[in-house]
Amino acid sequence: MVLKVIGSSSKGNGYALIAENEILILECGCPFKEIKKAIDWQILKIKGCLVSHGHQDHLKYVREYLKAGIPVYTNEETKQAVGAITGAQFYSVSEFKVIHIGGFKVIPFCVPHNGTPNFGYLIEHNEMGRLLFATDYEYIPYNFQKQHIQHFLIEANYQEQFIDKYLPNYEHKLLGHASLETCIGAIKANQSPDLRSVIMCHLGAGSSSGKYFINEMQKVTGRNVNVACAVPELVVEVNKEPF
Numbered sequence: 001m002v003l004k005v006i007g008s009s010s011k012g013n014g015y016a017l018i019a020e021n022e023i024l025i026l027e028c029g030c031p032f033k034e035i036k037k038a039i040d041w042q043i044l045k046i047k048g049c050l051v052s053h054g055h056q057d058h059l060k061y062v063r064e065y066l067k068a069g070i071p072v073y074t075n076e077e078t079k080q081a082v083g084a085i086t087g088a089q090f091y092s093v094s095e096f097k098v099i100h101i102g103g104f105k106v107i108p109f110c111v112p113h114n115g116t117p118n119f120g121y122l123i124e125h126n127e128m129g130r131l132l133f134a135t136d137y138e139y140i141p142y143n144f145q146k147q148h149i150q151h152f153l154i155e156a157n158y159q160e161q162f163i164d165k166y167l168p169n170y171e172h173k174l175l176g177h178a179s180l181e182t183c184i185g186a187i188k189a190n191q192s193p194d195l196r197s198v199i200m201c202h203l204g205a206g207s208s209s210g211k212y213f214i215n216e217m218q219k220v221t222g223r224n225v226n227v228a229c230a231v232p233e234l235v236v237e238v239n240k241e242p243f
């Protein structure tokens with residue numbers, strides 16, 4: 001299994017979990033043609049697409065995906081905001097209700113995002129083990145340590161030291177987003193011996209460099225864990241076992 005990044009910022013988010021015979025897309029904030037290209041045009045392998053919330057950088061191109069026949073799953077509020085589309089496989093899912101999308105077992109859970117209904121997803125697959133996806137969050141309200149998560153795809157948006165809370169755009173840009181410090185706290189709280197990779201996503205302008213993020217995170221995870229920052233075209237192996 002590999003995770004491929006198509007976009008990961010306020011300009012547009014899109015990720016593909018590519019298993020041997022099936023693909024799960026996360027978010028539809030990137031044009032569908034970019035997804036097609038990223039998965040080498042293996043469109044028939046796409047089993048579905050999960051959307052976290054209704055902001056444009058995660059949802060903008062949802063109609064393209066639905067029109068292409070991709071089943072899309074999100075929370076009720078986000079689905080309502082898009083409205084009815086005839087013939088589309090557009091599903092609202094509930095917190096903690098297990099859904100099966102091909103061989104992917106998915107559990108949605110709520111994460112606070114400055115009042116916007118927002119889902120994180122715990123995703124499980126035979127080839128991958130468990131991956132926790134959380135973006136645009138203030139904090140992770142649950143503990144998943146007992147779930148022995150192998151992989152995290154998790155927002156680290158900015159560094160607290162670079163933030164001027166008195167700037168007029170502070171609320172708009174950063175409230176509801178996780179700092180690097182918050183992200184590190186979430187990894188610490190949910191770390192287990194099975195941890196294999198941490199991919200930090202949705203990096204914003206209030207940060208020095210991906211390299212700094214990676215170094216800081218690796219102080220917590222140790223060198224045996226693969227730590228990366230999500231940038232377009234990044235491909236990360238996300239298998240259950242190291243061999």
Ligand SMILES: [Zn+2]
Pocket residue numbers: 009010055057058136202
């Ligand atoms: Zn966002």
Ligand SMILES: [Zn+2]
Pocket residue numbers: 053055113136
């Ligand atoms: Zn958002």
